[in-house]
Amino acid sequence: MKEIEKLQKLIDESDNIVFFGGAGVSTESGIKDFRSADGLYNMKFEYPAEVMLSSDMFYLRTDKFYEFYKEYMNSLKYKPNITHNFLTKLEEKGKLKAIITQNIDGLHQKAGSKNVLEVHGTTYTNHCLDCGEEYDAEYVFNSKGIPKCKKCGGTIKPDVVLYGEMLPDCFMDARDYIKKADVLIVAGTSLTVEPAASLVRLYSGDKLVIINKDKTPYDHYANIVINDSLKNVFGNLKV
Numbered sequence: 001m002k003e004i005e006k007l008q009k010l011i012d013e014s015d016n017i018v019f020f021g022g023a024g025v026s027t028e029s030g031i032k033d034f035r036s037a038d039g040l041y042n043m044k045f046e047y048p049a050e051v052m053l054s055s056d057m058f059y060l061r062t063d064k065f066y067e068f069y070k071e072y073m074n075s076l077k078y079k080p081n082i083t084h085n086f087l088t089k090l091e092e093k094g095k096l097k098a099i100i101t102q103n104i105d106g107l108h109q110k111a112g113s114k115n116v117l118e119v120h121g122t123t124y125t126n127h128c129l130d131c132g133e134e135y136d137a138e139y140v141f142n143s144k145g146i147p148k149c150k151k152c153g154g155t156i157k158p159d160v161v162l163y164g165e166m167l168p169d170c171f172m173d174a175r176d177y178i179k180k181a182d183v184l185i186v187a188g189t190s191l192t193v194e195p196a197a198s199l200v201r202l203y204s205g206d207k208l209v210i211i212n213k214d215k216t217p218y219d220h221y222a223n224i225v226i227n228d229s230l231k232n233v234f235g236n237l238k239v
């Protein structure tokens with residue numbers, strides 16, 4: 001049996017699937033991957049992307065942070081792709097328990113998925129640091145300079161987990177979903193960066209599926225490994 005047929009069988013037979021996705025899920029929507037060859041980390045900036053998107057940069061040079069953030073993190077113009085849409089249908093059928101994502105673009109929710117755990121936060125919600133008022137992505141990305149609160153004039157901060165910040169509470173929920181999963185599908189992540197790798201290690205079942213263009217350090221733990229583009233895989237699966 002081909003690997004994709006094995007995967008189809010796992011999907012058909014399970015109602016406790018958990019999906020854990022990385023940047024590769026969004027690159028097929030046109031969003032740049034931080035770590036791929038043409039990704040943000042290899043572009044030329046005054047500082048590397050990790051520094052531009054750090055907590056220090058936000059608090060010490062808020063103007064510079066927002067210049068970079070608005071230019072490169074603006075996810076408003078992107079649309080969900082075949083993988084996002086497949087997962088939405090899988091959730092509607094009651095087979096998918098949770099989507100755990102490292103992406104901050106909100107595309108799973110745009111596709112209609114409900115139980116999405118964004119372990120690196122999201123660009124879609126933002127809060128005033130002084131009074132806590134919430135602002136949407138349009139308000140922040142369309143503002144001039146540093147986005148300010150309409151109520152109190154305070155600085156607005158995206159609900160993105162910046163470098164140097166703690167992981168959000170949903171990270172603990174993500175751990176639980178993975179521990180209890182029947183089938184764990186890991187896709188579009190190189191699994192070379194923490195905490196992604198340690199999340200996968202929590203899974204103790206025998207239905208671990210890794211889908212990624214390149215090999216990952218965890219391929220030998222997996223029961224099914226598919227090295228292909230996600231659209232080739234999810235475009236050929238049935239819900």
Ligand code: ZN
Pocket residue numbers: 128129130131132133149150151152153154
């Ligand atoms: Zn405010």
